[in-house]
Amino acid sequence: MAVMNLKVNGRTHPVDVDPATPLLYVLSDDLGLRGPKFGCGLGQCGSCAVMVNGRVIRSCVTAVRSMAGSEITTLEGLGTIEKPHPIQKAFIDEQAMQCGFCINGIILTAKVFLDRNPKASDAEIKQAMSGVLCRCGANARIIRAIKRYAEEVKA
Amino acid sequence: MKPLDTLKAMSPDALGALESAGISRRKFIKGSGALIISFSMGGLASPPGAAPGQAVPPDFNGPGSGQLDSWIAIGADGSVTAYTGKCELGQGLYTAQTQLIAEELSVPFDRVKLIQCDTALTPDQGTTSGAQSHPANFNRNNLALAGATAREALLERASTRFGVPVDQLTARDGVIGVTTDTSKKAGYGELAGGRAFGVALNRGARRKDPGEWTILGKPVPRVEIPAIATGQFEYVHNVRLPGMLHGQVVRPPAVGARVVGVDEGSVRGLPGVVKVVVKNNFVGVVAEKPWQAIQAAHKLKVDWTQGATLPDQRDFYDWLRNQKPARDTFAVNSNDVDAKLASAAKIVKATYHYPYQMHGSLGTSCAVAEVQGDKATVWSATQAVYPLKNTVAKVLGLRPENVRVRFRMGAGCYGINGADTVSYDAALLSQAVGKPVRVQLTRKDEMAWENFGVAYVIDQRVGLDAGGSIIAWDHESWSPTLGGRPGANNPGNVVTGFLAGFEPAAFAARTPAPDPTNFSNGSNAVPSYVTGCVGKRCGGTGKVPSQRVLIHNVPSPFWTGPLRSPARLQNTFAHESFMDEIAALVKTDPVDYRLRHLSDPRLIEVVKAAAKSANWEARPSPRPGIRRTGVAAGRGLSCVLYEGDNGYCAMVAEVEVNQDWGAVVVKHLVIANDSGPISNPDGLRNQLEGGALHGVSRTLLEEVTWDDQKITSVDWLTYRTPFVGANVPKIDTVLIQRSEGEAMGAGETAVTVVAAAIANAIFDATGARIRQVPFTPERVKGALDART
Numbered sequence: 041m042a043v044m045n046l047k048v049n050g051r052t053h054p055v056d057v058d059p060a061t062p063l064l065y066v067l068s069d070d071l072g073l074r075g076p077k078f079g080c081g082l083g084q085c086g087s088c089a090v091m092v093n094g095r096v097i098r099s100c101v102t103a104v105r106s107m108a109g110s111e112i113t114t115l116e117g118l119g120t121i122e123k124p125h126p127i128q129k130a131f132i133d134e135q136a137m138q139c140g141f142c143i144n145g146i147i148l149t150a151k152v153f154l155d156r157n158p159k160a161s162d163a164e165i166k167q168a169m170s171g172v173l174c175r176c177g178a179n180a181r182i183i184r185a186i187k188r189y190a191e192e193v194k195a
Numbered sequence: 196m197k198p199l200d201t202l203k204a205m206s207p208d209a210l211g212a213l214e215s216a217g218i219s220r221r222k223f224i225k226g227s228g229a230l231i232i233s234f235s236m237g238g239l240a241s242p243p244g245a246a247p248g249q250a251v252p253p254d255f256n257g258p259g260s261g262q263l264d265s266w267i268a269i270g271a272d273g274s275v276t277a278y279t280g281k282c283e284l285g286q287g288l289y290t291a292q293t294q295l296i297a298e299e300l301s302v303p304f305d306r307v308k309l310i311q312c313d314t315a316l317t318p319d320q321g322t323t324s325g326a327q328s329h330p331a332n333f334n335r336n337n338l339a340l341a342g343a344t345a346r347e348a349l350l351e352r353a354s355t356r357f358g359v360p361v362d363q364l365t366a367r368d369g370v371i372g373v374t375t376d377t378s379k380k381a382g383y384g385e386l387a388g389g390r391a392f393g394v395a396l397n398r399g400a401r402r403k404d405p406g407e408w409t410i411l412g413k414p415v416p417r418v419e420i421p422a423i424a425t426g427q428f429e430y431v432h433n434v435r436l437p438g439m440l441h442g443q444v445v446r447p448p449a450v451g452a453r454v455v456g457v458d459e460g461s462v463r464g465l466p467g468v469v470k471v472v473v474k475n476n477f478v479g480v481v482a483e484k485p486w487q488a489i490q491a492a493h494k495l496k497v498d499w500t501q502g503a504t505l506p507d508q509r510d511f512y513d514w515l516r517n518q519k520p521a522r523d524t525f526a527v528n529s530n531d532v533d534a535k536l537a538s539a540a541k542i543v544k545a546t547y548h549y550p551y552q553m554h555g556s557l558g559t560s561c562a563v564a565e566v567q568g569d570k571a572t573v574w575s576a577t578q579a580v581y582p583l584k585n586t587v588a589k590v591l592g593l594r595p596e597n598v599r600v601r602f603r604m605g606a607g608c609y610g611i612n613g614a615d616t617v618s619y620d621a622a623l624l625s626q627a628v629g630k631p632v633r634v635q636l637t638r639k640d641e642m643a644w645e646n647f648g649v650a651y652v653i654d655q656r657v658g659l660d661a662g663g664s665i666i667a668w669d670h671e672s673w674s675p676t677l678g679g680r681p682g683a684n685n686p687g688n689v690v691t692g693f694l695a696g697f698e699p700a701a702f703a704a705r706t707p708a709p710d711p712t713n714f715s716n717g718s719n720a721v722p723s724y725v726t727g728c729v730g731k732r733c734g735g736t737g738k739v740p741s742q743r744v745l746i747h748n749v750p751s752p753f754w755t756g757p758l759r760s761p762a763r764l765q766n767t768f769a770h771e772s773f774m775d776e777i778a779a780l781v782k783t784d785p786v787d788y789r790l791r792h793l794s795d796p797r798l799i800e801v802v803k804a805a806a807k808s809a810n811w812e813a814r815p816s817p818r819p820g821i822r823r824t825g826v827a828a829g830r831g832l833s834c835v836l837y838e839g840d841n842g843y844c845a846m847v848a849e850v851e852v853n854q855d856w857g858a859v860v861v862k863h864l865v866i867a868n869d870s871g872p873i874s875n876p877d878g879l880r881n882q883l884e885g886g887a888l889h890g891v892s893r894t895l896l897e898e899v900t901w902d903d904q905k906i907t908s909v910d911w912l913t914y915r916t917p918f919v920g921a922n923v924p925k926i927d928t929v930l931i932q933r934s935e936g937e938a939m940g941a942g943e944t945a946v947t948v949v950a951a952a953i954a955n956a957i958f959d960a961t962g963a964r965i966r967q968v969p970f971t972p973e974r975v976k977g978a979l980d981a982r983t
Contacts, residue, residue, distance in 0.1 A: 041466070058466065061486040069441075069485055074433045075426030079558050079606070080638040084911040087557060087606075115426030128424040135416060135877055138885050139285030140423035141558045141606035146919060147424065169920030173911060175557045175607045176285055177888030179923045181881070 044108060048073070049117030059105035063097075064088045066104045067114060075115030075144050079173075086145030086172035090114050096145075096152045115144045118151070127151045127189040136185035138176035145172045150186045158193040165190065256331045257321030257581060263348065263392045265318045266341030267296070273369045273384035275300055275307045279338055280320025281328040282312040283419065284578070284608040286942050287878035288328050290417045294874060295333060298403060298411035299342025300349075301366040302383070312602030314584045322579040322680065324610065324757060326841055326940020333874060333938035335402060343400035345392065352386045405872045405934035414877035419604075431603035431614075434563040434574045436631040440469055441485040442624035443492035445478040446640050446690070449502025449904035450752060454478060461496035471495060472627040477694040479624050481632055489637070502904045505752050512548050512652045515673045518749035520704035525711045526720045526744040527729060535667035535741040539658025543777050547769040548967040549651040551899035553642060554758055555914060558606025560613030561635035564621035570597045573622055576605025576614040583618060585683040590619050590695055591626050609889070611646045611680055611689070611756035619691035642914060643906040644690040647899055648758025649674045649751070653769035658741075663781030665792055667741035668725050670769075674762065675751030676702070690754055702750050716839025718762040719947070720744050722770040723836060724792040736795035736836050753899070753906070759889065760943040763837060764950065768968065771833035771951030775816065776964060784813040785955065786832055795836065797869050797933070801845040802834050804867035804929045809847035816959040823982070827852050828862075831955025833948040837940065843869040843931075844944035846887070848952035849924075852960045857976030859957060861891050861924040864949075869931035870941040880928045883945045887926055890949025892916045898969050 043056045048071060055070050062081075067073045067090065079087030081100045088100040091113040119125035124132060127147055137143050146169070153168040154160060160168070165186055174182060257280060260266065268276045277296040283289035289309060297304045310316055312323070320331060332338040346366060353371040354361045357379050364371050372380035382388075405412060422428035447453070457478060459471045467487030472479045478497055482488035506514040536542060563574040564587075571591055577583045580600040588595040605614055617634055625632040656669040678688035678699040686692030687699045714727050714734035721727055725742035727735020735742075760767075778788035786806045793799050805811075809830065818829055829852070834845035849863040866883050873879055896915040900908045908914035954965050963978040 057484075058486065061484075065484065065486045068433075069435075072435060073426070074428065074430070077430070077432060077558055077606075078635055080911060081559075082638060082910055084638075085557060115424075119425055121421045121425050121427055124421065124425055131424045132416070132420050135420060135881060137285075137420060137423060138287075138881060139557070139604065139607050140419070140428065141430065141556075142919075143423055144426060166920035170918045172919045173557060173916060174919050175555060175609075175889075175916060177885035177890075177892070178881070179888055179917070179919050179921075180884050180926050182919055183923055 044104070046104070046107060046112065047110065048112045049114060057104055059103065061104050062100050063090070063102045063104045063107055064099040067099060073114050073116060077141060077144055079141070085142070086149060087142060089145035089148045091148055091152060094152065096149050115147060118147070126192050130185040130188040134181050134185040134188060136181035137178050142172065142174040146174065146182055150189065154186070154190050154193045160190065162187070255321050255325065256327055257319040259320055259337050260318040261395050263341055263344050263394050263396055266338060267345045269383050269387040271384045271388035273306065273382045273388060275302055275383070277307060277309050277338065277341070278317040279309060279311050279332065280317045280580070281332050282323045282578070282602045283604055284323060285604065286882055287417050287875060288323070289419065290415055291874040291878055292332060292338060293418065294411045294413070294415055295339055296342050298408055299339065300346050300369070302369040304410055304415060306369060312580045314580050314598075314600045319581040322582065324578045326837065326943045329870065329874070329938040329940050330841060335398070339402060340396045340398070340400060343402045344394065344397045347397060347400045348392050348394055349383055349386050353381055356381060356386070411874055412872070413875070415875055417878065429603060430558070431563070431574055431576045431605045432558060432561045432635060434603055434633070436563060436565060439563065439631040439633055440481050440483060440628060441488040442479050442481045442621060442632045442634040443488040444620050444634065444636070444640060444691070445480070445492050445495055445497055446644055447476065447499055447502065449499070450505060450906070451503030452499040452501065455498035455500055457498070458496040462491045462494050465491050465494065470628050472624055474623060475694060475696040477623060477691060479620060481624050481628050485635070503752070505901055505903055507903070508901055511650070515650065515652050515675060515749060518673070520706055521673070521747040521749045522703055522705045523708035524746045524748070525708045526716065526746060527711060527714065527725065527727060527742045528744070529728065529740060529742050531741050532667050532669050532743040536656070536658040536669065539666055540661040541659040542656065543659065543780060544654070544656045545773055545776055545966060547651070547653045547655070547772060549765040549768060550968060551647040551650045551753065552758060552893055552897045553645055553647050553899055553908070553914065554607065554609045554612035555642060555916065556605065556607030556609065556612045559636040559638055559641040560605065560617040561633065562614070562618040562621040563631060563633045564618070564625040565631040566591060566622055566626040567629060569593055571622060571626070572599045572601065573618050574601050574603050575618040576603060576608070577618060578608065578611070578614070579680065582681065582683045583615060586681045586686040586692065587618065587622050589684070589697070590686050590692060591622055609759040610648070610761065613641050613645050615681055616644070616689040616691040619686060619689070619695065623691070623695060639909040642909045644754065646678060646689060646754040646756030648761060649676065649755045649765070651765040651769075653766065655769055655773040657777060659777070659781065663783065665724060665739050665777065668722055668739050668743070670720065670722065670744045671747070672720065672766070673747045673749060674765070676748050676755050677751035678754045679756040688756070708745060719766045719770070719835060719838065720746055720762070721839070722774070723798060723834065724774065724789070727839075734839060736798050737792050738794050739792060760947045763835070763943070764947045767833065767835045767947045768950040768954070771835070771948065772954045772966065775831065775951070775955040775958065779816050779958065782815045784815055786811055787813060789832075789834065797843050798834060798836050801843045801867040801869050801931065802832070804931060805845035805847050805865050806832060808867065808927055808929050809849070809865040811847060816955065817962040818959055821960070821962055824854050827854055827960040829956045829958070829960025831952050831957070831959055833951035833955060835944065835947050837944045837947055842939040842941055842944040844948055846945065846948040846952045848949070848956045850953060850956040850960060852957055852975065854961060854979055857972035857974070857979060859895060859953065859970055859975055860922050861953060863925045864952075865927045865929070866945050867929040867931065868941060868944055869933050870939040870944065871933045871936035872938055873930055873932050874938070876930055879930060879941055882942050883928050884926050886943065886945030887949060888923070890946040891924070891953070893946070894950040894953050894968055895970050
């Protein structure tokens with residue numbers, strides 16, 4: 041165990057953990073965050089995604105020791121129920137989910153991609169979303185919500 | 196349970212709801228009856244494990260409650276608290292039920308607080324599944340009837356207060372006013388707040404006509420979605436209790452392996468390890484932190500026996516067909532099929548194969564249990580809080596009345612995924628350490644040991660007359676079964692219960708099948724095109740009178756259980772593919788050929804609606820002028836009356852087939868659905884779209900695999916499902932509003948018709964018939980190459 045400072049959603053949290061612990065467990069169990077989720081533990085589905093220094097990583101396969109000095113943003117860090125981020129609002133407006141367990145990884149993956157590629161084509165958006173899974177079949181609405189946000193980013 | 200005990204067991208939020216409803220704890224303790232909770236202690240018959248071929252058992256929806264106060268409480272401030280035993284699984288039911296209560300009580304949507312699926316608070320409504328929630332709660336029964344009864348009770352009270360007959364009163368926004376004197380009005384809080392109704396549900400209470408609806412029937416957004424989208428929603432995975440520990444289970448390395456010995460020394464001294472727990476063949480580790488528990492579970496040395504030798508997957512369908520003894524059931528048997536076939540101008544035959552598939556929810560199953568002394572509370576994503584309360588009690592050796600199960604939504608659902616088994620895992624580990632324990636399964640443990648949707652072999656045969664019409668339909672199927680829903684009495688129906696020492700429900704062989712005594716098409720084993728006559732009653736949707744449907748259930752080497760549209764999907768794949776084959780053989784348009792054999796007007800209507808919306812071009816399949824290379828496009832249709840009485844659906848699929856390597860891309864799906872009055876059109880569309888895409892995944896990609904010892908499809912590389920960015924078809928939905936009808940299920944209609952619609956479209960495009968799911972490129976290429 042070792043104490044380290046973890047910067048999450050703009051706040052610094054001292055945590056006392058085994059440095060080999062995957063970041064996901066520290067976020068969800070030590071810090072009690074609900075955004076990142078355990079889906080597979082293998083980096084295959086995207087449920088555990090978080091933003092680190094503006095990029096998306098899979099927190100289930102990333103040791104917390106590599107996070108020193110990094111800025112971590114989780115789904116909670118984007119917006120709130122009262123004031124959702126535009127991409128969160130797009131998902132709410134499109135009712136783009138069923139169980140919603142996948143939405144964390146989908147929103148973060150789409151946001152980071154579109155913020156970097158505001159002029160992305162539909163094909164490029166689909167390509168960017170080719171590493172995240174939804175099992176409820178909400179894909180059609182999810183793509184619609186992402187395009188809605190893409191329109192805003194372009195504008 | 197005494198009221199005081201109930202109160203102690205209540206969560207702060209539930210108490211808060213009661214208090215905000217104007218019901219004080221003191222009053223409650225005094226037994227004012229403001230909240231009557233309908234427990235069923237013991238005495239619960241066990242719903243059988245939903246074995247294929249069985250209709251929904253009569254107690255599947257639980258006893259509910261005949262007392263209005265079990266369902267609805269009015270607060271002094273006029274707020275409405277409603278209690279339901281049908282839970283939100285991501286299908287939008289929480290919102291739809293809130294709309295229902297707001298509508299029936301004439302109060303704004305946001306004045307209703309709905310409390311769902313908690314054995315200390317809500318009526319026993321059995322299991323939330325089988326597309327039964329709308330039939331159970333939106334017709335003249337249960338929650339809907341409670342809403343109507345409450346409105347009438349409030350009107351009665353206002354009538355007494357104002358001395359005017361009820362027909363001179365109107366209820367709006369939680370206020371009842373006298374139509375002839377606008378100065379006379381009273382709010383619900385004033386009329387009934389904080390007090391019990393003390394009346395039984397009134398079978399004669401008038402439900403609002405859909406024409407009067409202002410809240411129900413509207414596309415109200417789902418209440419959970421803002422919290423989910425912003426990472427605030429509490430899934431069962433997010434339940435955290437003070438002092439909570441973390442458990443991991445160690446499942447056997449092979450099917451049928453048993454514990455020989457556990458070397459606890461192998462994890463001694465590892466950081467955070469609290470305890471190694473062994474009960475028969477159940478093995479688990481409890482640690483302070485989840486990562487510690489995972490590492491300890493990896494390092495724990497367990498000696499296991501050799502597993503059973505599994506049937507070779509390459510010959511599995513032959514194995515299935517040859518298992519003896521089987522449990523044989525006739526769904527229908529007109530006793531003249533052989534004679535009719537002998538007289539037929541032509542006989543058509545085909546065999547269809549469907550694999551084991553899994554729920555594979557995106558998050559692995561999770562539960563939190565707190566077992567202290569003789570009392571237990573379990574937070575679970577189970578579909579069945581009351582049955583689970585009973586089986587947790589069995590597993591722990593406690594009295595059922597000392598167990599409380601509190602539903603929290605999990606990931607996905609789609610049937611009996613790992614939610615029940617992980618509830619036992621958490622309960623067993625918590626009992627062993629006397630502290631709250633959270634367990635979330637690994638991806639491999641989830642996928643290797645869940646209750647799979649069943650494989651099928653289906654033989655179809657029809658006789659045709661000289662004009663090409665069907666005169667006799669003969670259907671025979673084989674499917675494997677082991678375990679299933681635990682119901683109230685069979686924890687051994689899922690893996691943890693079995694490992695802990697409970698047997699699965701016994702397999703009862705039966706040969707020959709007895710003659711059917713009543714018509715039920717709960718598994719859609721009977722095709723839509725026969726009359727479904729048993730004795731004097733004909734419950735089918737078609738015209739063919741000569742019919743025989745013989746079902747063989749055989750023991751399964753793997754756990755099985757309901758997976759979205761259990762058996763109904765597999766049977767419908769076979770029926771609707773076969774119908775298409777016959778239509779092609781007699782060179783008739785497949786829509787016209789179906790309509791020729793259907794009698795049910797609502798089924799006919801969805802078929803016509805889907806065809807019309809898809810601009811269906813009437814002509815026989817395959818399409819004329821097929822070239823045998825390159826990309827070919829085609830369309831196919833299929834339809835079903837789900838469970839024989841629970842939702843009408845037809846689908847047109849348009850596909851493109853790359854004939855060079857067999858890849859199928861679904862371009863467009865048109866779905867026409869009639870499930871009676873529509874509670875929430877956007878919620879219904881979401882269910883239909885989701886069911887359709889779930890169906891595409893199952894049709895094109897999904898298959899459980901195994902070697903001679905164990906399941907080998909244990910992650911998303913070995914069990915495939917489309918990524919979000921994969922080709923998503925355009926989906927059009929045609930919603931048929933049937934205001935005068937009964938509310939039916941809609942969560943499983945679309946998924947049921949996908950496989951056949953795609954198979955028929957592939958045939959239309961290429962002339963190649965695919966009779967085995969999944970339609971992998973290799974399989975499709977094989978069928979293309981086999982074209983003559």
